Amino acid sequence: MATKHVLIVDDDPAMRDMISNYLASHDFEVSTAADGSSMARIVARKPVDLIVLDLKLAHENGLDLMRELTGATDAPVIIVTGHRGEEADKVVGLELGADDYMTKPLGLRELVARIRAVLRRAERMQRVSRRAERHTYRFAGWQLETRMRRLISPTSEALRLTAGEFNLLMAFLRSPQQVLTREQLLAASRVHDEEVYDRSIDVLILRLRRKLEANPSDPTLIKTERGVGYVLAVPVEVL
Structure with missing residues (x-):
């Protein structure tokens, strides 16, 4: 290094x-x-x-x-x-x-x-990001431009994503409408699974919901499958 x-x-x-x-x-x-x-x-x-x-x-x-x-x-x-x-x-x-x-x-x-x-x-x-993720993903009116790591809202507002948020959202976009376990999401977001980090996925999910959902307390995009994990509940178009 x-x-x-x-x-x-x-x-x-x-x-x-x-x-x-x-x-x-x-x-x-x-x-x-x-x-x-x-x-x-x-x-x-x-x-x-x-x-x-x-x-x-x-x-x-x-x-x-x-x-x-x-x-x-x-x-x-x-x-x-x-x-x-x-x-x-x-x-x-x-x-x-x-x-x-x-x-x-x-x-x-x-x-x-x-x-x-x-x-x-x-x-x-x-x-x-440089090698493979040069696609644009569209879902529920949102657009993620992976080359620029830019998230565009349905009203054309550009939102910044942290590295952890970007990695987590990419995990959902690669596997839309599939339930992903906490372990899968921990690996995808590159976060330690220890001490308070056993809650880190919940924290990242909350941050994404605050950016993506009209009502984060009643999510329609990233849904919880209790006892299993989370799912991006809408289809995704890859450009």
């Missing part, structure tokens, strides 16, 4: 230095930021391959920074929380598009392993 640029966002200088030095010793290029403004400057100045974001900053809410990242970069994000009791923050972070999470105190060897795993997933998704 070529040298990757990782951005560490943490307001604790000792933590920033510790993570930065450890990642540099494992052949990563590392930038650090103590706050949102520094993070934004780095992202605007140079491409970033992955961001490690502490959600508990002294003067800013890391979840707000996650929202800002949505329009600024496609780099995958690993969120860091203070302790395992902050599950609500983890779930919201996942809903906002985080690719993984860790809790403090951080294990540096585990952090490196998770960074590499997230980067591998991102690269696989990019290769698939």
